[in-house]
Amino acid sequence: MYLIPFYPLPSDPNTMVQFRAPDVAMATYFCKSEAYTEERDTTEYLNLLQTAETKNDSVNWTAQDRRTALWWIFINSRKDPMISFGYQCSHCGEEHWSDVNMQNLADDLTVLDVKPEMDAGTITVQGEPYEWICKPLDGHAMECLERMRQNLPPAGRDRKAYERAVTALRLWELVYQVRLADDTEKDFETSAVARHALIEKMDVNTEFTQLAAKVGEMQEKLDHGLKIRMDKGESCLLMPPHPCNSDKFKEAAIRPTTELLVTFRNSQFIPNIGTGSLANLSFQPGLVWRSANF
Numbered sequence: 001m002y003l004i005p006f007y008p009l010p011s012d013p014n015t016m017v018q019f020r021a022p023d024v025a026m027a028t029y030f031c032k033s034e035a036y037t038e039e040r041d042t043t044e045y046l047n048l049l050q051t052a053e054t055k056n057d058s059v060n061w062t063a064q065d066r067r068t069a070l071w072w073i074f075i076n077s078r079k080d081p082m083i084s085f086g087y088q089c090s091h092c093g094e095e096h097w098s099d100v101n102m103q104n105l106a107d108d109l110t111v112l113d114v115k116p117e118m119d120a121g122t123i124t125v126q127g128e129p130y131e132w133i134c135k136p137l138d139g140h141a142m143e144c145l146e147r148m149r150q151n152l153p154p155a156g157r158d159r160k161a162y163e164r165a166v167t168a169l170r171l172w173e174l175v176y177q178v179r180l181a182d183d184t185e186k187d188f189e190t191s192a193v194a195r196h197a198l199i200e201k202m203d204v205n206t207e208f209t210q211l212a213a214k215v216g217e218m219q220e221k222l223d224h225g226l227k228i229r230m231d232k233g234e235s236c237l238l239m240p241p242h243p244c245n246s247d248k249f250k251e252a253a254i255r256p257t258t259e260l261l262v263t264f265r266n267s268q269f270i271p272n273i274g275t276g277s278l279a280n281l282s283f284q285p286g287l288v289w290r291s292a293n294f
């Protein structure tokens with residue numbers, strides 16, 4: 001069993017988790033991982049890879065802890081830490097490839113030195129006072145949002161229906177980032193449904209705006225892990241600036257850069273032996289599988 005260095009949770013660096021490096025059995029198991037089961041797979045993957053001594057259910061970790069953990073396992077178990085991201089350049093219109101050494105993202109890593117929650121004080125609902133707490137999205141929330149995102153109607157057909165569904169999704173995103181201070185409900189979803197019903201009753205221009213502003217403040221204050229941005233419950237990773245290499249901008253001084261926001265696809269971070277490499281092997285008898293570099 002290959003162990004990789006201890007991982008301190010960025011939201012709570014006193015909690016250390018030990019992962020082992022993924023093996024072939026694990027890669028085979030997760031090779032069917034799809035975009036719409038990413039969060040569910042992430043929970044399972046992070047839990048299965050942990051050693052018994054420090055086992056800590058990753059569904060309770062923040063979305064940032066979870067994504068940063070995938071990156072941590074990736075950079076500590078791969079020989080080649082490069083990933084290429086293709087994009088259409090907004091400066092010259094051409095297609096560029098940005099080769100990112102994922103190890104360098106360590107420079108962007110931040111950890112919290114406070115508890116990952118923020119007291120939001122009293123905000124009323126139809127004039128009635130309630131005490132609120134703001135918290136980063138966690139694994140439970142990400143799994144719920146993923147299921148909702150999967151049920152979004154296609155964007156092209158009925159624009160209005162799509163926009164309504166996205167607004168509803170964003171409201172849930174907010175519901176999952178707040179708690180009532182005196183909530184004693186243990187079940188995650190039951191508690192969220194009750195909050196949703198309460199928030200729906202809020203006055204849009206006063207009460208709701210105040211709560212949304214608190215959530216924005218919390219996101220800024222409690223930012224941690226890699227540079228991750230959330231949109232519709234999906235995590236995106238902010239990449240280091242990549243210079244445009246078009247002939248239009250020959251002099252380095254005027255060369256514009258692009259900061260890519262890439263979807264943090266599990267398929268890039270969870271090893272995939274893929275049908276391709278195995279198929280190649282079966283056609284080439286005697287070939288030795290030299291590295292575990294999937």
Ligand SMILES: [Zn+2]
Nearest residue numbers: 089092244246
């Ligand atoms: Zn360009």
